[in-house]
Amino acid sequence: MIMKSAVALSLIASLSAGASAASPLPKMSTPYGAWASGAEVSACETAPITYFSSDGVVLVLLGKDGPIHSFGSWSIKSDVMEMTHNDFPLDVTGQSKPVVKLDILELNKDSFTTRNVRGDVRERTKCANIEINPTPDHSPHK
Numbered sequence: 001m002i003m004k005s006a007v008a009l010s011l012i013a014s015l016s017a018g019a020s021a022a023s024p025l026p027k028m029s030t031p032y033g034a035w036a037s038g039a040e041v042s043a044c045e046t047a048p049i050t051y052f053s054s055d056g057v058v059l060v061l062l063g064k065d066g067p068i069h070s071f072g073s074w075s076i077k078s079d080v081m082e083m084t085h086n087d088f089p090l091d092v093t094g095q096s097k098p099v100v101k102l103d104i105l106e107l108n109k110d111s112f113t114t115r116n117v118r119g120d121v122r123e124r125t126k127c128a129n130i131e132i133n134p135t136p137d138h139s140p141h142k
Contacts, residue, residue, distance in 0.1 A: 028107050030054070030076065034064075034132055035112050035124035044127035051132060058083055064127070066134025072096060079104045081114060 031052045036043035044064065051059040052074055060069045072085035081104055084096040102114035105121065112124040 028109060031081075031107060031112050031124075034127040034130065036127050037122065038125055039111075039123045041125055041127075043125055044130050049127060049132060050124065058085065060085065061132065061134055064130050064132050068134050076104070 032054050034044070034049050034051045036047040036049050038047045046063065048069065049061045049064055051061070053059070056073050056075060057071065058074045059071045061067065062069050068088060070085040070087040072083055074081060074083045076082075081102045083100045083102065084098075085100070086096050100116065102116055102122075104113075105115055106113040110126050112126070113121060114124075115121045
């Protein structure tokens with residue numbers, strides 16, 4: 001009886017360890033930082049960059065050194081990202097484009113994949129080791 005209990009406990013421990021090892025890593029809840037369009041880190045040097053700031057502002061650059069393509073706002077509710085954007089040249093009325101809803105298919109420390117309402121999938125890769133410098137103006141405001 002003791003031997004059967006020991007075997008059963010060993011089997012349960014083994015199954016539990018296997019199950020936890022096979023469990024997916026926890027998902028990130030926010031895509032803060034810079035993400036390049038593409039599946040490889042090398043895209044950070046050449047592809048468009050989307051920068052998500054923690055205050056809900058999104059900035060899209062055509063490359064790490066610019067030019068700036070658009071800016072807007074973003075938020076996540078459940079597994080859906082909602083974004084607005086304003087392309088350059090800006091609409092002088094101040095009217096943003098309609099909200100875009102993207103299903104989040106994957107969001108982890110290295111990869112961010114979304115699908116739009118048409119079913120188009122976009123892969124992004126995290127750009128952790130680049131400097132984004134689209135020739136900002138550092139002169140004081142008057």
